[in-house]
Amino acid sequence: MSPNHPFDPLTPREIAKAADIVRNAFPGVTPSFRVVTLKEPAKVEMVAFLENKANRTIKRPERVARVQVSIVESEENKFVELWVDLDHSVILKNEHLVGKHPYIDSDYMQAVENACLADERVQEQIAYLQLPDNARVVVEAWAYATDGTKDMSQRTSMCWFYMRLLDDIDANYYAYPLDVCAEVSEELKVTKIYQLPSSPEDRIHKEPRPFDRRKIHGAEAEYSPGLRTSPRTTTKPYQVLQPEGPSFKTKGNHLEWEKWSMHVGFNYREGLTLHDIRYEGRSLFYRISLAEMFVPYGDPRTPYPRKGAFDLGNDGAGINANDLQLGCDCLGHIKYFDGWHTTTSGVPLKLPNVICCHEQDDGILWKHTNFRTKNAVVTRSRILVLQTIITVSNYEYIFAFHFGQDASIHYEVRATGILSTCPIDIGDNVPYGTIVAPGVLAPYHQHLFSLRMDPAIDGYENSLQIEESHAMPVDVPSFDHTGKSHAQINSYKNPFGVGYETRSSIIESEGGLDLDFTTNRTFKIINESIINPVTGTPVGFKLLPAYSQMLLAYPDSYHSKRSEFGKHAVWITRYNDEENFPSGRHTMQSIGGDGIATAIQKRAGTEESLVRNKDIVVWHTFGSTHNPRIEDWPVMPSEKMVVGLKPVNFFTGNPGLDVAVSTQERNRSVLVDEDNDVNLKSDCCKL
Amino acid sequence: MSPNHPFDPLTPREIAKAADIVRNAFPGVTPSFRVVTLKEPAKVEMVAFLENKANRTIKRPERVARVQVSIVESEENKFVELWVDLDHSVILKNEHLVGKHPYIDSDYMQAVENACLADERVQEQIAYLQLPDNARVVVEAWAYATDGTKDMSQRTSMCWFYMRLLDDIDANYYAYPLDVCAEVSEELKVTKIYQLPSSPEDRIHKEPRPFDRRKIHGAEAEYSPGLRTSPRTTTKPYQVLQPEGPSFKTKGNHLEWEKWSMHVGFNYREGLTLHDIRYEGRSLFYRISLAEMFVPYGDPRTPYPRKGAFDLGNDGAGINANDLQLGCDCLGHIKYFDGWHTTTSGVPLKLPNVICCHEQDDGILWKHTNFRTKNAVVTRSRILVLQTIITVSNYEYIFAFHFGQDASIHYEVRATGILSTCPIDIGDNVPYGTIVAPGVLAPYHQHLFSLRMDPAIDGYENSLQIEESHAMPVDVPSFDHTGKSHAQINSYKNPFGVGYETRSSIIESEGGLDLDFTTNRTFKIINESIINPVTGTPVGFKLLPAYSQMLLAYPDSYHSKRSEFGKHAVWITRYNDEENFPSGRHTMQSIGGDGIATAIQKRAGTEESLVRNKDIVVWHTFGSTHNPRIEDWPVMPSEKMVVGLKPVNFFTGNPGLDVAVSTQERNRSVLVDEDNDVNLKSDCCKL
Structure with missing residues (x-):
């Protein structure tokens, strides 16, 4: 086999080899291949590998394929998962998944x-x-x-x-x-x-x-160019020029850009995954990916409660990833990554251009003008974008990770595409849908995403700290201090009623947590054993959540039982090699009890439920309660949702302090004068 | 006088004329001019003017200057406001502002x-x-x-x-x-x-x-280029090319772009203001501006409670606006607007390049791939940016309005600049500040902004509707329907526990309101008398709020009394020509009782407090509880806050449906190959 990086997706050769091995395991039967994907190495092995790259005695973890096939044996449909060691051509596991259904075929x-x-x-x-x-x-x-x-x-x-x-x-x-x-x-x-x-x-x-x-x-x-009315012609062209090329470098799936390094992964289900994310060589996240999404519809009438889509678990963000086109989905210098999947007969299937990588200008990174000297110093923010776009029947989702020069990560989701519709008589209306055209009802629904963050903040044992900002207690009856002596006032702790402080606690056990902007509740992933030399506090990254309504369906409903992650905005669990999906690995017609809350409940009270100074996973549930507007019809303008991760007392100063100052020499902007004229010829040579 | 548009800021000639008239009003005294600014026309006159442009019998409202001077009369310092009718050279008002102080000199x-x-x-x-x-x-x-x-x-x-x-x-x-x-x-x-x-x-x-x-x-x-370490050299140039020039057109302060039209204003206090904002000629907002901001510090110890800055009322976003530089603060084709102020002696003072106007690419506007035909249709989102940047001592704020082709408006605030610091002994620490360098404490503080939105949704009488999403009541004990008949199940209103509906109410009286993402609480500004022909509901725009902690200081504290707007996230008031500032017109050393809550309380119970189907103003309080990170030092990477306004059942479909499809022919992106090579020569001619 080729000397792949352990995080590399399976190559076509590996897919073919895995399929061969599996075929041989079912003599006389023709397996229908649903999944041939990388079974990522056990974390304990992988961490040893990552942290000891220089040490040649550390073995590269085995390449293992996770294979799922449907077979018919003795007239019975069977759904089987196999783990295939590709280095040794052996099957490590062969399990009949009783009661489970494969994702959509x-x-x-x-x-x-x-x-x-x-x-x-x-x-x-x-x-x-x-x-x-x-x-x-x-x-x-x-x-x-x-x-x-x-x-x-x-x-x-x-x-x-x-x-x-x-x-x-x-x-x-x-x-x-x-x-x-x-x-x-x-x-x-x-x-x-x-x-x-x-x-x-x-x-x-x-x-x-x-x-x-x-x-x-x-x-x-109609949205299709040949069918809709002529497009507006007022939008003049806008192009991105990168005369010295992009600032990123890739070698296979390894990506380096502006002090960041990471490994780009891809699988049929999550689509884009990110691994071993580091800044200046310091580890930040072992793995980040979108782990699930659920789209329950709110129309209570039969048969509409049967509309509730797990767009990852049932459909697959990898399988449904768009073949991205140069000049359409991004501007500037663009690098594409292909994905590989399998046909039902086990032949490697290329999914071209499923991920794109490019840079964007993001406005001002930082600026200060010394008001005494009038000297302004301004730097522009460049971001690296890793993007994938999926189509799930009527809807589109645009998923993009944005990496910043200030060591921030933002995960942006845009929902677009076409609303799922149902008929309604002219003259009728309902309180759970919007009439977007005569006879066309766009029912209310929710989009609930689960972003799985496997942190490695300066190491693999982390904690989750919750910090809130609260007014300090007052011990004076009135804030009118006229006539009081300085000493008197100074004896009070919060003498003017304006003091506030942060109060924090560290989560000890697995569980689900809620957001509260009224207390500025902040979730910090910290490493308690690494103390920032200047601030004196543990190094960390904080979550900038997307404030969203959680699942509206009742706890006893099947929607709710099947999508346990929709109950809380933040979940913390202990790391487990096989726990990647907050609604379970098999969501097709699932009946509940496979999700994150059940897993947590099963471990409650045991050593495995402890999450302080442990290898932890943090999951963020966010999304939108999408009660359609007519403006979402016939195709929806992108609805943006953004989640952020920012260093908080991780470095010893602004990580983007060394970004070069913005100059016209490099940026070559063009002045538009009073008469809206521009000197079009001069835009590449004027200073 | 020149035939200015009634919303145009005062011209230098008008400023000089106003100063002359005021000087003559104080014989023997030398007034120190603090303010010579446009007193915007009474709305009732202005609406008549705007709605009857074609009708030449409607008079243009008078040009009136609002002048504030400090004078010394009989050894007494007096602060005086005058309204000067520039068309008739008469003083309409001359008021000694007893107990008020002018903004910072x-x-x-x-x-x-x-x-x-x-x-x-x-x-x-x-x-x-x-x-x-x-x-x-x-x-x-x-x-x-x-x-x-x-x-x-x-x-x-x-x-x-x-x-x-x-x-x-x-x-x-x-x-x-x-x-x-x-x-x-x-x-x-x-x-x-x-x-x-x-x-x-x-x-x-x-x-x-x-x-x-x-x-x-x-x-x-250090942040200054000559003092900090050498900049990183990894960031390659990134330029924006607009070969056919910008898509916007300006005539004086009137701006048109992609179906939008508006009038750009500017004054010493609010800086950038926007007037008569329309889309396809339909009126949306009479006026939008940042109306105030308050920065209270959370350190309770004397003398720090004396740190609490009204950056608009005390300092002025116009006065402190940066002179924006080509190629530094924006990319692409940029139009600048100058502002005009006055010297203390009443001489017009130019504030150059205080507003910039340019376009940005904003990723994908909408996309859909027909999964049956694989045909993808994608349009890119172009936005128009109107930006101003202010420096208030140590801090910088970047204020930008983004207009979208989907008829959305976003207001983005970026906080950058340098933290206000105070000394701390090495080894000490406090629960209301972060040590960002040895001996340097960056105290906790809040930034509270008030965005004032004077709506004109298809007319000047609007209402504020609050809509929430709630689970529908259930009337069945269990959601396991096995064995139940179809008819039985169908007799229930929410038989599977998954139904949800919107419930809404319309605000009747002035007041302050709070956000609640847990119920998807949505604030819609609607026109109850204009019903959308398709949806059957009133036309409207909804607020996409920035979820923020409100003021932490106690209600009895001076910080709180002075910044009443900091108590609630959304305020609704009846329009009043002189009510522009939620902490009052004079914030310097104010003692409270001048703010929005007081004004509302004074009118409570009267006809003037009614806000349904009236000329209303909606104010959004948002910001950040800024507990500094060391990463904010020595200069802060931009901290973004975004507020949005989106049409909700205002149009009869996606307003951006007619945006032309994205093509490589126009966008000229460049493919980066496996070896990270790009064909640099081809980037302007390849299809």
Whole structure:
């Protein structure tokens, strides 16, 4: 095998080798490969490797593939996970995952759609609608979100119906939700056909009615360039010039930029992952990734409670990553990373350009003008962006890590794409959805993300400190000090009622915690054994959370049981090699009890639940309660959510103090004069 | 007079004319001019003017100057405000502002510093310190923040002492806070000399001690290029090219860009102001500006409670605006606006380049990939930035309005500059400050901003709606529906416990309101009389607040009484021509009772307190509880705070739907290959 870095994703050769080994393990059976991905090394081995790079006696951890296959054995569908040691060509583990379902199989979902359309009763329902002649019916199959009414041993799919009226295959069919819904079984049989409710009271079976022609839209419902009205022409071109090239360097998946170093990873499920993140060689994070996201819909009416998507666990941020295009998704000098996956037959499958890496200007990093001398010193902030964009049916998510010259990390999520829609009669309305076009309801829903941060703040044993700012107690009845003596006033601790102080505590056991901006509650990941020589306090990084409403579904609901991480904004757990996903490894039709809260509860009271000065993981739940605006239609302007990590008494001063001063010589800006004229020729030579 | 737009700041000619008229009003007296600024037209007149531009019978409102002068009459210092009608050369008002003080006079503060240094007792204190031979003592005079111990009829100044050790006049003297503090009277007499506390217990007078030589720093305490260590050279140049020039157009202070139009204003106090903001001609905001900011310090020990700066009311965001430099503060094509102020003798004073206007790329505006066809459509977001940067002694603030193609407005504040410091003995520490260098304490403090939004959502009578997202009531004991019939389940309102709805109310009376992210509490400014034709709900804009801790000082403290706006995050008031500042018009040594809460209380119960379907003003208090990190030293990396305003069911679809698709032809990005090579020559011609 090639001498890969232990964090490198599996290479095509490794994928093929793993598939070969697995095939040989099932003689006479054709496994359907769902996953062939790196099983990351045990952390204890990996830390030894990272911390002793110079020491050649430390062995590189074995390359191990995590393989998941579906097989049919004795007429039984089996879902099996295997761990394959690629260095020694041995299978370390072969486990039948009883009661679990693999993540969504797009070939199967296509078959579900076809089965639906081939069904006579479905066609009968469609016929009732008396659709326009030029209508093409489009079926969208969704994984069934557990609502407690189905047998869970088999897959169930929910099919939502739309139509498009134009011959253009990129016409926006979400603008035409139809009043048909079908449930399809594992065996591709339509097991139930639903009619959909309109008003809140409209809950019973009703006579099918023809499609209401008043619901036919024009170009305002289309986003595709050929279908919408002509674009505005007022936006002049804007280009980024980097005459000396980018400031970053990559070697394989190792990335260096402005005192930062890290290893870029990728897998079918989380998509972009980051490993061994260091600044000036000091370790900060062992691993950071988006670990899960859940999109529950708030429409209470059957069958809508079956809409609740685990976009990572069910769909996969890696599998669904866009093939990013030069000049479209970013500006400037762009480096792309490819990903590798597997076909169902175990052949390596390239996922091209799934990650892009580029720099951005981020305005002013710091500035000071000495008001006595009028001398201004200003530096500009450059950031490094690692970005991936995923499409999950109708929605898009843009995930980007921003690294700063001030040693900050920001994780920016943008939600865009098209709202999931359902039909509503003209004249009706509901308190859990927005009418975005005649007959089109965009139901309320939440997006809950879980960012998993495995810290290594100057070492692998860290603690989580909570700090709040509180007014100091007062011991005087009034703050009018007229007539009081200096000595009198000075004898009080907070004599003018303006004093405030920080109070902090360190978390001792695993658990879920909440945000509170009213006390400036701050979560710091610290290393209690490394004391900052100047401040006298432990070195640390603080979380800048995204303040978000948590899951609205009731604790007893399946949505809630399945997405335990949605209950609290911050979770702290003890590190465990197999605990990467806060809703469990298998979310498809999960019924709960696999999540972070359950894991914590199982360990409660034991030594394994202690998290002070231990190898810990911090998880941040954030997102949005997305009650659509009509401005989100027919395609949503990006909705930004940002989480930050900043050093707090980690260094001995501003880490960006040495950034060079901003000058016109390097930046070559152009003056726009009174008459809005610019000297276009001079922009590259004037000082 | 020139035919200015009624929102245009006073021209130099107008300033000179106003000064002439005022001089004539005080025969035999030499007024010291502090303010000669536009008194904006009465809104009722202005609205008539704006809404009837085509109708030539509507008169342009008179140009009126608001003038503030200090005069000495019969040996009494008087502070006088005059309103001068410049069209008719008459004084409309001449009011002696009894008990009020003008904002900081930098000439006077310079005199205070000189008086301090000239004082023998001060020199004696300095002598005790036995400073190094190459030390230069620097005095920084601050306005006295009321603590209830001083006679308020006269100005008091607090002088803080520092030194610099280098001959370079840009050496960072904040790195050397000295253990001396002086109080100076209106008549430039040193009335008190303080020693400063070190540990929390160190509150009494003590023997003066020599400056501790262990507190001498090296280059790590310097930010000035000539003094700090050599800059990093890894950051490659990054330039913005706009080959067809900018997309904005200005005519005087009128600005148009991408369907937006607005009028840019400027005054000595608020700095940048925005007027008559429209999108596609529809009015959104009559006026938006930063109305106040307060920076209270949290160190409870005398004399530190006297540190509490109203950076707008006392100092002025206009007066202290930086002269922005091409290629330093922004990239790309930049248009600058100058401001005009007055000298103390009433001569127009140019404040050059106080506002800059430019465009930025802001990543992806919207994207969708049709997963069936793999066709991706992506548009890039261009924003227009209007920026001003102010220096208030040690600190810098970068204020920027960002206008988006999706009709969003974001207000971004960046705090940078140098921390205010005080001395601490080596070995001591306090719970209300961070030791950022040996002997240097950076005390905790808050930055509280008040953004004043005068809405005109499709008209001038608006309401404030509060909307929250709540789980719907459940009426079933368990969410396990196995065995229940479809009809049974359907009879429940929220049968699976996943339903949620929005609940809203409209504010009827003036008051202060709080944020609550746990209920997704959303503040919408709506026009109840304009109903969106598609959604069926009133048109509106929503506030995206910055979640911040409110003022920590006790309600009875002077800090609190003086900064009433710091008690709540959102305030709603009825519009009033003279109510622009939430801590009152005169904050210098104010004693409270001039703020927004008092004004509201005075009107409580009257017709004037009603705010539904009225001409209203919404104020947002936000900021940071800034407990310094050592990473903020010796100069702070920008700390960003962002407030947003977004249309919510105002349009009939995504206002950025017509933005042209992103193409490499226009964007000309450059591919970085495996070996980190780029074809540098090709970056302007490759497709």
